[in-house]
Amino acid sequence: EQAYKFYDDFDSLDVEEVVSNLQKLISDGTLRESQVTTMFENMILVFTELEEYEKCHVCNQIKIKFHATI
Numbered sequence: 001e002q003a004y005k006f007y008d009d010f011d012s013l014d015v016e017e018v019v020s021n022l023q024k025l026i027s028d029g030t031l032r033e034s035q036v037t038t039m040f041e042n043m044i045l046v047f048t049e050l051e052e053y054e055k056c057h058v059c060n061q062i063k064i065k066f067h068a069t070i
Helices: 002-010 015-027 033-049 053-069
Strands: none
Touching: 002 033, 002 053, 015 033, 015 053, 033 053
């Protein structure tokens, strides 16, 4: 349920925009890099188990791009 809530927050956003917003939240101390990584790993696991492969793909794209910018 929580994975869907988070996914809905960035489903319609561009991957670049999501990564930029995550970087801002890390810069201002709202989030830590480890929290972001854990969130995406958990979301990918949930969506894989539910065979929601498109959602899994989007989450994986964001995770990869996020790690490429750190």
